[in-house]
Structure formats: structure tokens, C-alpha cells
Amino acid sequence: MSATLGRPLKGFVADTISFxxxxxxxxxxxxxxxxxxxxxxxxxxxxxxxxxQPLEGFDPHHLGVDDLLERIRPAAPFVRGITASGGEATQQPTFLHALFAAVKAEPALAHLTCFVDSNGATEQGVWDDLAPVMDGAMIDLKCLDPDIHHQMTGQPNGEVLASIGHLQRLGLLYEVRLLIMAGVNDDPGLVRRTAEWLAAVNPEMRIKLIGFRAHGARPHDPPLVEPTPEALLTVADLLRQVADFNICVV
Ligand code: SF4
Structure with missing residues (x-):
């Protein structure tokens, strides 16, 4: 087991799901x-x-790589791989690397691909370190416009954009996910600029278009608005006018 200053390396884990x-x-x-x-x-x-910790009514755990391998082994014959999500998985890069390396090193698990589902806000060096043990990443691009991105996330988007480009160069960008919020980031001009930026990275990029769902999100004043299915298809059409993206709408 990996160790830091003699202590077993632990990850701060919110939950796991087998399928x-x-x-x-x-x-x-x-x-x-x-x-x-x-x-x-x-x-x-x-x-x-x-x-x-602690969070009222919620109980994340500090788990070792071995603890997670014990959970992964029974599911291994039935899954194609493991995905580290969050939260933001790249906030724990040492643990993430140790987990993926352990999966790759165990013969019964070595067939599993190791993916990261990330908001993209991490240094390029984190991706460089993970590259030898990971097989792909799904990156959220909340908004190309930095001001709107800040309104949506509380943070700038420079690292996100850099991550998308860097992962593409590494051959590890599996998919970019665009969350569409009605009246926030669905302006046609903004969608077109986003499409042009993504096309410059990879004109055949796999894009998942996700409509915001209010259920499960925190209350907001004024209330956040879900896009209609028609509005999502309009965004998909705008994207397709720019490049031959592989678009999935959910
Ligand atoms: S939706 Fe935003 S705040 Fe929530 S886990 Fe993802 S990146 Fe973090």
C-alpha cells in the first residue's frame, strides 16, 4: 500500500456505486x-x-486503496471500468493515482479502464502525472464566457479550458460535457463561440449536452430555469452547424 510519511494513504470518499x-x-x-x-x-x-467532516446527515469516509479494491473486485466481472467522480476527483491526485495504479497492477482488475469525471479545474501537471494510469476523462465546460462561468461556479474557467486542450493533446479527452441552463448560457452567439472553440480543439469531439434539472439542486433566487427539450435540440443544432461533433443530448 502507498504511504505518506509512514501513514497509509487514505482518500476522502463520499460514496461508491457498483454499476x-x-x-x-x-x-x-x-x-x-x-x-x-x-x-x-x-x-x-x-x-x-x-x-x-462532519456533515450533518452525510458520512464520507477516509478509505485506503485496499478498501476500495475490496469493493471493486466483486463488481469487476460485470463492469468495463471504474470512474473517479466527485466532488472533484482531481482534488485528491495522489490518492487517485494510487487507486488507478493499483487497479492496473492487479491481474483480475487490469481489464478495467480508469476514467476521471472532472470539472477540469486542475493543473496540467496533475493530468501528466495521471496519464500513465488513466484511460480517459470527461470534462465539464460550464461556460466559455469567464464571467458567466464565475456566476455558475464561483471560479474562473482558465484551468478548465487548458485541461480540455491538454487532455486532447495527451489523447485522453473522452468527452466534454456542456450543462445548459435556460437564460444563463444558452445564448446562440455564446453557443456558436463555444462550438468554434471546441472545434479548434477537435472538430469531431464527443459532446454530451446536459439540460439543467432543478430537482436535487439547491434553491436559488431567482429560481434557475430548466431548458425545454426543444431548446436543447436547438443548442445541438447550433453546435452541429460549426463542426461534425459527436453529440449526445440527455
Ligand atoms: S456540480 Fe460543480 S460543485 Fe458540484 S461537484 Fe460538480 S463541479 Fe463540484
């Missing part, structure tokens, strides 16, 4: 790491944002 078909390619075991460097108005898992 998910919405967290990367195929059916996947998902590890939700606790703590996030964003504070998104649309967050559906706000209990995973704080990087500390």
Missing part, C-alpha cells in the same frame, strides 16, 4: 471523492462539496 451507465463508456464502478473546488449553483451533489 453506472452514465459515467463513461459502458457499465462502470464509480468512486465519488469528497470535496470540490467549485460551488456550482446547479450542483446536484452539494453534500460532496466540503472537503471536511
Amino acid at each position: 453506472s451507465n452514465v459515467d463513461g463508456p459502458g457499465n462502470r464502478f464509480v468512486v465519488f471523492l469528497q470535496g470540490c473546488n467549485f460551488d456550482c449553483v446547479a450542483c446536484h451533489n452539494p453534500q460532496t462539496i466540503p472537503g471536511h
Whole structure:
């Protein structure tokens, strides 16, 4: 087991689920790491944002890599891989690397691909360190416009944009996820600029278009508005006018 200053390396883990078909390619075991460097108005898992204990009514645990391997082994014959999500998984890069390296090193688990579901707000060096043990990343781009991005997340988007470009260069960008909020980031001119920026990275990029859902998000004043299915298809059409993206609307 990896160790830091003689102590076993532990991850701060919000939860795990054995089967998910919405967290990367195929059916996947998902590890939700606790703590996030964003504070998104649309967050559906706000209990995973704080990087500390205790949280009332919520009980994240400090777990070792071996603890997680014990949970992964029974699911391994039935999943294509594992995905580290959050919270923000890259906030615990040493643990993430140790977990993926351990999966790759164990013959019974070595067939599992290791993916990261990330808000992209991390240094490029984190991706460089993870690259030898990871197989792909799904990156959220909340908004290309830095001011709107700040309103949506409380943080700038420079690292997010840099991560998308860097992962593409590393051959590890599996998908970019665009969260669409009605009246916030669905302006046609903004969508077109976003499409042009993404096309410059990869004109055949896999894009998942996600409509904001109010259920599960924290109350907001004024209330946040869900896009209609028609509005989402309009955004998808705008994107397709710019490049031959591989777009999935959910
Ligand atoms: S990046 Fe994800 S986990 Fe973090 S606050 Fe935003 S929606 Fe929530």
C-alpha cells in the first residue's frame, strides 16, 4: 500500500456505486471523492462539496486503496471500468493515482479502464502525472464566457479550458460535457463561440449536452430555469452547424 510519511494513504470518499451507465463508456464502478473546488449553483451533489467532516446527515469516509479494491473486485466481472467522480476527483491526485495504479497492477482488475469525471479545474501537471494510469476523462465546460462561468461556479474557467486542450493533446479527452441552463448560457452567439472553440480543439469531439434539472439542486433566487427539450435540440443544432461533433443530448 502507498504511504505518506509512514501513514497509509487514505482518500476522502463520499460514496461508491457498483454499476453506472452514465459515467463513461459502458457499465462502470464509480468512486465519488469528497470535496470540490467549485460551488456550482446547479450542483446536484452539494453534500460532496466540503472537503471536511462532519456533515450533518452525510458520512464520507477516509478509505485506503485496499478498501476500495475490496469493493471493486466483486463488481469487476460485470463492469468495463471504474470512474473517479466527485466532488472533484482531481482534488485528491495522489490518492487517485494510487487507486488507478493499483487497479492496473492487479491481474483480475487490469481489464478495467480508469476514467476521471472532472470539472477540469486542475493543473496540467496533475493530468501528466495521471496519464500513465488513466484511460480517459470527461470534462465539464460550464461556460466559455469567464464571467458567466464565475456566476455558475464561483471560479474562473482558465484551468478548465487548458485541461480540455491538454487532455486532447495527451489523447485522453473522452468527452466534454456542456450543462445548459435556460437564460444563463444558452445564448446562440455564446453557443456558436463555444462550438468554434471546441472545434479548434477537435472538430469531431464527443459532446454530451446536459439540460439543467432543478430537482436535487439547491434553491436559488431567482429560481434557475430548466431548458425545454426543444431548446436543447436547438443548442445541438447550433453546435452541429460549426463542426461534425459527436453529440449526445440527455
Ligand atoms: S463541479 Fe460538480 S461537484 Fe463540484 S460543485 Fe460543480 S456540480 Fe458540484
